[in-house]
Every structure is written in C-alpha cells, then in structure tokens.
Amino acid sequence: MVTTFRETSIPPQPAALTRCRVSGSTAFSGRTFPPRRGLSFISGRCSVAVRMIPPVQVSPLIKFTRYSALLVGMIYGKKRYDYLKPVAAEERRIEAEEKKKREELERIAKELAEASEESILK
Structure with a gap:
C-alpha cells in the first residue's frame, strides 16, 4: 500500500x-x-x-567556502599529525623503559618476599 x-x-x-x-x-x-x-x-x-x-540551489560562494574549509582542515590536520607523531613516539619509548624498570623492581621485590617467607617457615 x-x-x-x-x-x-x-x-x-x-x-x-x-x-x-x-x-x-x-x-x-x-x-x-x-x-x-x-x-x-x-x-x-x-x-x-x-x-x-525539491533540493535547494546552494550558492557557489557557499560551496567554495565549504570546500576551502575542508581543504584547510585537512592540511592543518596533516601538519598537526606530523608535529605530534615524534612526540608520541618519544613518550612511548620512555614509557617502555619505565615499564622495564618497574617490572624488574617488582620481580626483585617478589624474590625477596619469597626468600623471607621460606626462612620463616623453616
């Protein structure tokens, strides 16, 4: 129907x-x-x-402005991405180093705790 x-x-x-x-x-x-x-x-x-x-006819000036803003936004985004990419890579590298140190300290603390527990039980 x-x-x-x-x-x-x-x-x-x-x-x-x-x-x-x-x-x-x-x-x-x-x-x-x-x-x-x-x-x-x-x-x-x-x-x-x-x-x-029926669709409304859009002014050529408005169309030009829309596409110009889109293009400017894309260019800005690319420049900003290129600026932030090395900063983020450095932060990831530092975080990985800190994680290794933290895991090593946790492993040592765990070994010490196990060693002290064994001496108390014996």
Whole structure:
C-alpha cells in the first residue's frame, strides 16, 4: 500500500498515521507509524512514500567556502599529525623503559618476599 501525504508546515495529526498491511493483516503487531517527511520508507513488504521536496540551489560562494574549509582542515590536520607523531613516539619509548624498570623492581621485590617467607617457615 503506497500513500502520499501533502507537505505542510503543520505536523501530522494522529488520524494521519499509516498502517502497513501485509496480506490482509497489520504488520508489526498492529503498531502505527507516523509518516516521515522528506523520505521514502520501505520496511519489508510495507512501504510508505512521501512526496519529496525539491533540493535547494546552494550558492557557489557557499560551496567554495565549504570546500576551502575542508581543504584547510585537512592540511592543518596533516601538519598537526606530523608535529605530534615524534612526540608520541618519544613518550612511548620512555614509557617502555619505565615499564622495564618497574617490572624488574617488582620481580626483585617478589624474590625477596619469597626468600623471607621460606626462612620463616623453616
């Protein structure tokens, strides 16, 4: 069943709700779905078509500005990435060294604890 709704600035009233019918029974356990503006909605064998509004012509100045901002953002991101990459590599190297030292100290502390426990038990 395809239904077309008039485009208005007033939201649809509950009476304008649409039911999808599949082979004589109501789909989705009898739930009703409001029409969606500006979309075609197809779910399984149910479909509700809404008249689309024509696209708005965008000014060439706005298009140019959008793409310029996109390009400037990409260039800035690349420069920032190149700046931060060596800093992050240095931080990872320092963290790896500290982790090795920390693990060595933990291993020594564990060995000392085991050694002292053995002497108490004997």
